[in-house]
Amino acid sequence: MPILEIKNLEVRFPMRGGELIAIRDISFSIDRGERLGIVGESGAGKSVAAFAILRLIGRPGYISGGQILFEGNDLARLSPEQLRQFRGNQITMIFQDPMMTLNPVLTIGTQMIECLQTHRGMGRKQARKVAVEKLRRVAIPSPEARIDQYPHELSGGMRQRVVIAIALLTDPAIIIADEPTTALDVTIQAEIMELLLALCETHQVALILITHDLGVVSEITQRAIVMYAGRIVEEGPTRDIIERARHPYTHGLIDALPERTHPGQRLNQIPGSMPSLVDIPPGCAFHPRCEHVTDLCQTRVPGYTLLDHARVACHWVAAQEQS
Amino acid sequence: MESSNRDRKAKLLEIRDLYKAFPLSNSLLEQLQFKHGRLVRNRESVHAINGVSLDMYPGDALCVVGESGCGKSTVARVVTGLLQPTSGSIVFDNQRIDHLPPKKQLPYRRRMQMIFQNPYASLNPRMTVRQTLEEPVRFHNPGIGNGELKQKVEEVMASVGVDPGWSNRFPHEFSGGQRQRISIARALTVDPELIVADEPISALDVSIQAQVLNLLMEAREQRSLTYLFITHDLAVVEHFGSRVAVMYLGAICELADTATLFDTPRHPYTQALLSAIPRLNRDRPPHIKLKGEIPTPINLPTGCLFQTRCLYADERCRQERPALKELNDGARVACHGVEEDRIE
Ligand SMILES: Nc1ncnc2c1ncn2[C@@H]1O[C@H](COP(=O)(O)OP(=O)(O)OP(=O)(O)O)[C@@H](O)[C@H]1O
Ligand SMILES: Nc1ncnc2c1ncn2[C@@H]1O[C@H](COP(=O)(O)OP(=O)(O)OP(=O)(O)O)[C@@H](O)[C@H]1O
Ligand code: SF4
């Protein structure tokens, strides 16, 4: 049984002259200990989806439909008090900017100890011991000393490791990481990713990793979801997505990477750019940029074609599968 | 073989022993310290560039890579005259330019153009694309006729794939990729010989990165442009660069032809950096972990700048700073370990 199941999730932002639908018809699930990647270009709706799962969409935005089932409880319908039992406890989130999580005027220790006191009802002394233990687990050198430092006294990479340590305090079942290493250098990114990977493997934590870096997705995740203009256009095992993507957008995206062309040669490019959500093209949102476009694509939104362990929202793929 | 070829070709740009330090702007009181029984004024500074020398030849696409804060942008700003070096020299087409008065620098400034990471910052939001593109042409060609000006602007817009019919629009009406192409168009309007591009595609999406990178490569072929290209994306370097300079703490630790650098990285830092790139195929060599944290450029380590994080550092490394030495395949490496042949 999946630990988290998202069904037809939709988020809207009221705007002057109408509502903007930021994500629609988002459905997927994740098992205990599984690592799922969500990829897509800027504005595709990755962060909105992640925030919606934790019910963190700020007003006036709201969840306008769907279910968020965590072990059978629909988080979309819980009261704020009930929600607290899950959010920041069973499900935690790591943001791109560690300072979203860290309070600049408190020492790391104070923040960690407070968290353990609220969520675990621990005494100070024990909480401190656990905090030091978690800092050690994320490879912070001399954690007994570091715990009394303020966030600004740490480097960017160390801060992100502290955020991961905080996320681990409550032994969560799911970590949602939204571009956790985008602001970091590659050598530090590699360390953080190895750390997350090890945690998932040893503690059976499920990881939802949001990124636009296909290399990271390739190295870390087992399954991947590709988003375009607010919808999931393809889902499948990561290896398959990278090596034989079916959706023309996914295919184009991977083909556009410099690694896919001999040095010095012209890169493959997808014409045009992603539409803004206020004027999403009718039918398949990708159709103005697609080389396989037909009349059907311009009028009807493609449903999902189910393949072995995968699904693709594309009329062209559907037609290929039928013949 | 390539280096001897180079010796005969005229250098376009020569950077010699470049240093740049930014004084830390502490108040006077904070600078005062009591040392050895007397009050001394302790002036700290950020040592952003610590002895960079490199040559560029016409047609080069020299990529500068390295981690955040290693001094890449500072090099770009010094080369294009936006910053004064603390010491060292910049020679462009056989003329030392860094110490010329601003007026005398002008003809050289036209011949080198800079493209920035954030196309918002380099385009004036209150100017239409036409105005944005006309300005540099007028500035560098005083007395140009209106007809010629209009034609030039339209040509340039078309060449970067932006519809000339849109020339009366403002920057915010374009997507990020289009904006970056317009700022590239702006740099190209004055037919520069050298383009200094500071992370020109880092803020763009993958599919747009490909469009902009293709544009830069086309311009290179058609106009035989020379690029000083700054990036932290090593996949882009491998694709675009003819040579690569790897920087660490304000100095070059390795400088080589792109293929040589990626096939046989020599410097321990280059090796670690390359091993950390996430790849699409999973069979990359294991990630080499560095020890410690990146030191601040305020208090530079003694000896080799990389010594505090290097797995091969020995006593000599802690005492003596290694110079950039040429190996037999033309690669240049600043490392005692490599020189002593004790690093694989
Ligand atoms: N508070 C808001 N009000 C109105 N629109 C919003 C709001 N938050 C997000 N959106 C819109 O929802 C869309 C999806 O945004 P989201 O941040 O999820 O993209 P993303 O895929 O995470 O992109 P990135 O890679 O840039 O982080 C965007 O078009 C954005 O403009
Ligand atoms: N105007 C300035 N005043 C003081 N310090 C500066 C200034 N500009 C840069 N620095 C410092 O000089 C060092 C080099 O900065 P630089 O911007 O050149 O790095 P970079 O390699 O371009 O990094 P990034 O990849 O983050 O852009 C950094 O420590 C930076 O903080
Ligand atoms: S000189 Fe020494 S410390 Fe510096 S990189 Fe080489 S081996 Fe490491």
Ligand SMILES: [Mg+2]
């Ligand atoms: Mg986002």
Ligand SMILES: [Mg+2]
């Ligand atoms: Mg920079």
